[in-house]
Amino acid sequence: MATASNYALIFDMDGVLIDNTAYQARAFQLLFREHGLTTNARRLLERLNGMPATNILKTVFRHPVPEKELKQYADQREFLYRVLYWNKRREVAGLTNFLTAARTAGFKIGLGTASPPETIGYIIDHLNLRHLFDTITGKADVERGKPHADTFTTAAKQLGTPPERCVVFEDAVLGEQSAYKAGMRCICLSTSVKPDKFQNPMKIIKDFTEIAPQDVLELLEQHLTAPKPDKQIAQRKYAKL
Template identity: 90%
Template sequence: MPNASDYALIFDMDGVLIDNTAYQARAFQLLFREHSLTTNARRLLERLNGMPATNILKTVFRHPVPEKELKKYADQREFLYRVLYWNKRREAAGLTKFLTAARAAGFKIGLGTASPPETIEYIIDHLNLRHLFDTITGKADVERGKPHADTFTVAAKQLSVPPERCIVFEDAVLGEQAAYKAGMRCICLSTSVKASKFQNPMKVIKDFTEIAPQDVLNMIEQYPKAPKPDKQTAQRQYAKL
């Protein structure tokens, strides 16, 4: 049986620690309406969730948009999201109990998100979760966001755990791909997309009431290697953003 102290668990934030995808989509939809765009935000996030907002926005406009302007639109979307989600902030069911038990078992715990520091604070500190994480890796710590592997490889370095001993918790298809590119195994949450959309996770859960640290150790033994990234997904144009 694997020893938990030899492994790390790395958690995405949106859609994993919190079930906020509907509010993210609503914020995008309001922004699109402002710019007379007809894109369906929920369907868009099913494909691109996990990427930085500026990269998501690049795929929506039919004409090139300067980076400075994309940043302004992303900031507008962030403001809309915070207003919509302000009174709804709550952790995923069973999260604190699971994180506390995982730490007690010996796992190192990291956060790996595409969000900037102020957004991390908006969630993590409001919910009083920071003390449960050994390291926090966000947008400010990496050059390239998901679906690139950077977020998770940097998190592994910060945790001083090799990638092959890191288990990622993700809710996004591109986040799962980023984990595999980093050489990590993945457990997925079905908060943003259907379980059938994921490539090859060790397990798909609804929330953290459906899993315990011992289950993770059992799966590490059952799935000894990370899958290779799906070539079709990895070669899509948006993966180059």
């Protein structure tokens, strides 16, 4: 039987700790409108959510945009998002109870997100969650964001746990792929995309009231290895960003 102390749980932030995809999409849509772009932000995020904002923006413009300019657009989007989400910040149902129970059971707990430190603090410090994580891995800690594996492999190293003993909690299609590229199993939340969009998670939940630490141990016994990344998704152009 799997023992919690031998495993680590790694959580994405957006769409996992908080249900904020609609506000992220609205911020992108306002930015697109200002630049005369007709891209549907919600559908865009269904495919690309989890990637750094600058990489998402690279896929929208039909002409090459200098990196400095993309950074300015990403900062503008971040400001819009914070204004829209300021009074809406709340954790996904059951999160604190699950994290507390998981720590008590013996799991190591890590955060693995594409967000920079100030955005991480905007969420986890406001919600008083920082003390529930053993390690925090963000944009500043890796060279390549999702859909590459770097975020999760770095988190595993910081936690001192081999990838095959890490379980990732993700809400994004590309985030799930990142977990599999890292050799990790995955549990997905259906906060951002429909359940049938995911490849092969151990379980799909709508929030943390639907799972307990003991359930994770039982799922690990049922799913002994991580799936291989989906080749079709991995071959898409944005996977190289």
